Amino acid sequence: MSSSSVEDIPEQCRDLFTQDGVLLKSCMGRPISDLNSIGMLCIVQNVDSSKCIEWRPNDLITIDSDTQDQEWAVVNTIGRRQRTLSGNMTSDYAAARARIIRIQLNELKTFKCSRNNQQMQFSTKPGVWHNTFYFQHGNAEIFVANLKNHVKTAKTRHDRNTYVVVEPNVESQELNRSFAELDIFTENTTDVVWNFVHNFKQRPYATTMEAFSKLNDIVYYGNEAVNGKRDVTEEVADLLTKSMSALEDATSVTRSDEYEVINVKPTLPPRPCIPRGTSLSTEKWEGLHDTEGRITEVEGVKQLIFRGGVANSIRHSVWKYLLDYHPWTMTHAEIKVLQKKRTEEYFSMKLQWRSMTEGQEARFSEYRDRKSLVEKDVNRTDRTHPFYAGDNNPNLVILQDILMTYVMYNFDLGYVQGMSDILAPLLLLLGNEVDSFWCFVGFMDKIASNFDMDQAGMKQQLLNLQQLLMFASPELARHLAAKDSANMYFCFRWLLVWFKREFSHKDIMRLWEVLWTGLPCANFHLLICVAILDSEKDVIMHKDCGFTEILKHVNDLSMCLDVDRILSTAEGIYHQIISAPHLTDQVCVILGIPTVGAKPEEPEEPEVPQAGPTNGNAVTYNPDMEEVTLEYNGLQISVVTQTVWALLA
């Protein structure tokens, strides 16, 4: 049995990889009280240089109603005893250490990811999942990618998300090092503290949630850097105290003594504030290619781009991958061949319309109509940008040529207004006609349904948006409905050209590359809409804001939006939604995550009848039960009648 408690942490253990914000959902042989606490999942090198997966609890951040008072006590303690941790702290420390879970890599048999990659399970014996962890921030992809450097795995045929360990991987040191760069969560602990102090003032609750686990390490393990350089001063303690009251405020509803049915509204858990990362740099990008130029850690790359976008200096290269022009798995040599082929293809399609005679054109009205539409729009595309400004600008000719060639490439779709907006930033960045064309093709493939003749794709998206808003911001959705705006038509422009008209060129590049990753879920662009609307809620819900004012206000937001803030908000909303106990199938389907109603992929473990507070499956409906225990944001709520379920539904 591998997942045993350890009493001692060997002194010379080395953390190879650490992932914060990982929740212990189930563990064989552990008391239920140990579950649902947050900790850090690590890959650790033991003294004998064998390796293991280790999970360490961060008790401070356990959001459990029972332990909340305890947390207060701990917080207060910090102020008084800055450096000498003794007494209770020591016994807490020992208790925390006893709860560490270790899985030796040479005993690991299988592991699997589920729940939209947010859940990871490990097994050391076929057919038994010993441990289940839930990744609160982001998902398990980077952890899996890292783990795969240490164990050789094969995917099982019946389930793409289950990995069978073939043998421990010994010759992976090199990869290891390069992957350390991918470890976007590793920070210097001293910086963590000071970032925390700094960020706290702006966003107290969220900052606390993010930083607690890290800060906690310093308190418990007595980080030298902190002790040596700067004190964790009273100020920190103060801020912690304040932040804990913020935490309490956010959860107080469910902590009241009386559980009146009427008060249990299907509210969302608090919105985590997930900071944006730094952009993918030239060095990182180059380091991600193998010697022949292939990119193997595709998911890791996408994660990085999702977090922080791409540095402008390498956009021209990265975009070709994101837009499916260059396949990730191709070597430099293969890409050269491909590029040559695509260039020929492009010019032969271009020749098709270039060689059309005037007479032909005169008898080909469909072609003529398209051509005139393209001409009209090219003359009205980003003309204020220096790249497209002025009379007889040669870049306008290229814009026109690419769009006309696209008409030949996809005659059925032809040219639809909005396409020039999609193409303009691509040509502006890539500068090359052929590359821009193929990247445009890739982008169009992602959004082709926006341009359906009957606009079915757009209507579906507007409907989905309305449904997401109803879930994420119900008061706002109801207000819109009351103001005759439930059809969400005022978001039409946002969706048709993926916010192109709402942001500057610089910002739209960032937003698009993030959206192209397809992370963290399907239709994330709809959550961008929700994020914008939610942040404009106060204005939109003002009593004087009717049908026309809503449209005007939304249109006038153009060029007044902060792309990073919106991305961060949208991600926060995503986490709120998927953590909501009342998550509906409808919402799951829109976001492309497993439906709530669907049977869990794995048999429920008998030891843990109700695992996982932050997961959509946390709530189990049992109509026979008179008293139902709801897991909500880590809090246990007992509700007495079944009518609650009707309210939640």
Place this chain on the structure above:
Amino acid sequence: MAKTYDYLFKLLLIGDSGVGKTSILFRFSEDAFNISFISTIGIDFKIRTIDLDGKKVKLQIWDTAGQERFRTITTAYYRGSMGIMLVYDVTNEKSFENIKNWIRNIEENASADVEKMILGNKCDLDAKRQVSKERGEQLAIEYQIKFVETSAKDSLNVEYAFYTLARDIKAKMEKKQEASNPPGNRSGVHQLKDSDRQRKPTSWLSRCSLL
């Protein structure tokens, strides 16, 4: 609080893509012309208050995207319009032929008594002209709709067009009122309620607006 207007008219600009709807509106609302305009995606509106026979008339003018496939969305905004400008481009035969389709479109989606007017825009481009003024007039007679050739670029007849349409709406409205209210009681159904008049200019109206 002083009332800001006596009447509010909702107007609509329709016509093929590129005929100059946005340019006409920009000329009327800002008295400017911008060669590097962007195509309209979705829908937007502009406001201008004009003085008509001593009454302040607030015109709320809606501008739609011209391309046919967006019509399913844009027609949702036809409802409640009191006047419609049908715009074609005198240098584009097709846009002229399509006026008939646009009229049919109105009949299906707008209220029956909506005031209409046909505009032949870009009349400054005589060298490129494909549709003569006579053909425009002929079409207008056929449908019994007023007609004028305009140039958003040279600011020709744009003011005239909007004033004419607004005056026609006002006349029609007042006639209706007289019919329903005997003289002496002219409260007027279309006149705004006090609560509406007291509306302060709200913040979004003062923001920069990008069409």
